[in-house]
Amino acid sequence: MTTSESTRITFTETHGSEKGYDKRAVDAFLLRAREAFEEGAEPMSAADVRRAAFPIVRRGYVITAVDAALGRIEDAFAAREREAAVSSSGVHAWVGQTRETAQVVLDRLSRPKGHRFDRVGALRYGYRIDEVDLVADKLAKYLETGESVTVEQVRAVAFRMQRGGYREAQVDAVLDAVIEVILAVA
Incomplete structure (x- = not known):
């Protein structure tokens, strides 16, 4: 064997x-x-x-x-x-990079509801806007205040589809960035 x-x-x-x-x-x-x-x-x-x-x-x-x-x-x-x-750059550089990523994500999530991500065409399917905005609010609170969100919760997020919804790739990229931030501070 x-x-x-x-x-x-x-x-x-x-x-x-x-x-x-x-x-x-x-x-x-x-x-x-x-x-x-x-x-x-x-x-x-x-x-x-x-x-x-x-x-x-x-x-x-x-x-x-x-x-x-x-x-x-x-x-x-x-x-x-x-x-x-x-070990290569030091704790301050690592924390600085993580803060920078968190701020970029927070800036995106702080946009007005319904306008946080690009939308697909009216006849195409994307993520449901209301569901994404609900998750975005929770993630923004985590980034602003440290309100409890686990990496498992972010990994498990799933959205239904709707015509004219949010572009999947953009939403997924932000979720990936949130996971990176959570893992960086874990």
């Missing part, structure tokens, strides 16, 4: 018509992540883990289990990145 086989993470598989993440794609990504973390083989960052996506198939891995594991892996990469940045 090889080392990669003996330390391989296994997940529960979906059954019947329930769909899950493609097992081969998940296994390949996790192997690359492990090698990057343990051996420094191919560079990988916490953001790379956060952006990981897998095909949805029948008889795949249960999505929530894989997502939870990816969250833990992202946390480990973020902690390593924080340690490296602090």
Whole structure:
């Protein structure tokens, strides 16, 4: 048995018509992540883990289990990145960079409701504006006052779609930046 086989993470598989993440794609990504973390083989960052996506198939891995594991892996990469940045540039530079990112995000989230992000065309679907604005208000309070928000809560955010809604890529980028800020101060 090889080392990669003996330390391989296994997940529960979906059954019947329930769909899950493609097992081969998940296994390949996790192997690359492990090698990057343990051996420094191919560079990988916490953001790379956060952006990981897998095909949805029948008889795949249960999505929530894989997502939870990816969250833990992202946390480990973020902690390593924080340690490296602090040791090379110092705590003040790390805190300054985190504050700068937080301020950029706060500026975006402080825009008037309904105008925080670009909208898709009237006939296209984007994120529901009212739902995004509700989450944006909570995130803005976190950035302004430190009101409790966990990285798991931000990772779990999901929005329904509406015609003429907010552009998904912009909303997702801001959520990613909030996760980076939370992980930076964790």
